[in-house]
Amino acid sequence: MTSRNKIVLILMLLFGLAITAFSLRDISFNSLIRDLATLKWGWLVAAVFSMLISYFLEAIVVKVLLRRETMDFPLQSALRIPLVEQLFNGITPFSSGGQPAQLFALVQAGVDAGQATSVLLMKFVVYQSMIVVNFIVALFIGFHFLASKMHALSLLFLFGFLIHFAVIIGLLLVMYWYSFTRKSVKLLFKLLRLFRNSSKIDRWEEILDEKINNFYQESLRLKRDGRLLMKIGIITLIQLMFYYIVPYFILLSLGEQHVSLLLVTTFHILIVMVISLFPIPGGSGGAEYSFSTIFSSFITNSSKLVLAMLLWRLLTYYLGILLGMIALVVRPKKIKQ
Template sequence: MTRNNKIVLVLMLILGTAIFTFSVRNVSFRSLVGDITKLKWQWLIVAVVSMLLSFFLEALVVRVLLKREGSLFPMRDAIRIPLIEQLFNGITPFSSGGQPAQLFALLQSGVDAGRATSVLLMKFVVYQSMIVINFIVSLLVGFQYVSDKIHVLSLLFVLGFAVHFIVIISLVLIMYWYNFTKKIVKFFFRQLRFFFKKEGRYLKWEQVVDEKIDNFYNESLRLKRSWKLLVKISLLTLVQLFFYYIIPFFILLALGVTHVNLIMVTTMHVLIVMIISLFPIPGGSGGAEYSFSIIFTSFISNSSKLVLAMLLWRLITYYLGMFMGMVALVVKPKKVLNTDENK
C-alpha cells in the first residue's frame, strides 16, 4: 500500500467511527447493550460465513478463468484476489482501485500480464451483467414498495440502475458494434478539444480509452467462443451475489426480528448496494448507512436494534473484507504454474 492508501484507510476508519457515534446519539446506551447481550450469535456467525462464501466463490471464478488461460493457480492465492479487491475498493472513490489492485496481485503470483488482464476483463463483464440482472429483478419485486414508503430514495434507485445499465450497453456496443463504438468515442473526444488548451491532454485520454476498447473487444471475441465457460462463471457469480445479498436477513434473525420476508429483505439489500455505488466517498460511507437505516426502518421499529443492525451489516459487508484484505496483502503468494510451459 502507498502512503496515501494508508492515510485514506485510517480516515475511513475514523469516518466510520464518527458515523456510528452520530447514529447512536439518540439511542439509549442501556438499550443498545441490552440488544447486544440478546443477540442470537448463531445467526450472526451464519451471516459472516455467508460473506466468506461470497469471497470464496469470487476466488473460484478467478481460478476457473485462470485455468482456461493455462495457469494452475492455488486456491490459497486465488482467495487473495477478492480480498485485496475488497481492501482497495473500500479506500478508493467509486471502488476504482479494485481492478488495478487485482491486476497487481495476479502479477505478484507470476501470472502473465496479458493473461491477468484477460481474466479480470471477463470477470468484470460477467459481474456487471449479473448485478444488472439482479437489480432488474429487484426493481420489479421491490420498487413499488420503495416508491410508496421511501420516496426520497426512488430516484437514487433509478439513477443507480441507469449508471450500471449504461456500462452494460457500452460493453455490448464494443462486443457487437466495434467500429461504430470507435467512431462515437472519436467524435466525443473531438468535442473535448474545445475545452482544453493543450491538445496533448485529451489526445492522451483518447489513446487510453482506445486501448481499453481494443483490449475488451479482443477479449469479447474469446468470450463469445467460450459460451460454456461464460455460463459457468455467470452461475458462480450469481451464487456469490446471493450469499452477499442475503446477509441482512441473517442479521435480522440475529436481532430476533423474525417477522420478515426473505425475498423482500434480499431485494432491499440489492437496491441499497446499487445506491452505494453512486456515492463518490470510498465505500459509500454515509450514504450506505443512511440508505440502510431508511430502508430497514420498515423491518425494525426499535431504534437501538436498527442502529445495531446497521453496524453489524457494515462490519460484515465492508470492514471485514478490508481487514482480511490487509492480511492478504502481506501474505506472500506462490508462483503460478503454467500448463503450457509444463507441456
C-alpha cells in the same frame, strides 16, 4: 500499499467511527447492551460465513478463468484476489482501485500481465451483467414499495440502475458494434477539443482507445466460449446471493423472526446499487442512511435498527478491508504453468 492509500484507510476508519458515534447519539447505552446480550449468535455466525462464502466463490471464478489460460493457479493465491479487491474498493472513490489491485495481485503471483488483464476483463463483464440482472429483478419486486414510501431514495435507485445499465450497453457495443464504438469515441474527443485542447485529453483518448481494443479482443474469445461464460455467470450469481442475504441473517440474529427473505434480499440489492453512486470510498454516510431508512420498515426499535446497521456495515465493508490487509501481506504461491 502507498502512503496515500494508508492515509485514506486511516481517514475512512476514523470516518466510520464518527458515523457510529453519530448513529448512537440518541440511543440509550443500556438498551444497546441489552440488545447485544440477547443477540442470537448462531445467525450472526451464519452472516459471517455468508460473506466468507461470497469471497470464496469469487476466488473460484478467478481460478476457473485462469484454468482456461492453462494455469494451475493455487487456491491460496486465488483467495487473495477478491480480498485485495475488497481492500482497495473500500478506500477508493467509486471502488476504482479494485481492478488495478487485482491486476497487481495476479502479476505478483506470477501471472502474465496480458493474461491477467484478460481474466479481469471477463470477470468484470460477467460481474456487471449479474448485478444488472439482480437489480432488474429487485426493481420489479420492491420498487413499488420504495416509491410509495421513500420517493427521493427511489429516484437514486433508478439513477444507479441507469449507470450500471449504461456500462453494460457500452460493453455490448464494443463486443458487437466495434467500428461504431470507435467512431463514437473519436467524435466525443473531437467535441471535447472544441472546448479544451490539451495533452491530457490526448492521453485520455489514448487510454480509452487501448482499453476498447483490449476488451474487443477479449470479447472475441468470450463469444467463442459460451459454456465457460455460463459457468462463471452461475458462480457469480450464487456469489452475489450469499452477499445479498447477509442482512436477513442479521435481522434474525436480532430476534426479528417475521421478516421476508425475498424482501430483505431485494432491498439489499437496491441499497448496494445506491452505494455505488456515492463518491466517498465505501459509500460511507450514504450506505448507513440508505440501510437505516429502508430497514426501519422491518425494525421499529431504534436501538435494534442502529445495531443492525452497524453489524451490516461491519460485515459487508470493514470485514473485507480487514481481510484485504491480511491478504496483502501474505506471500502468494506462484503458479504452475
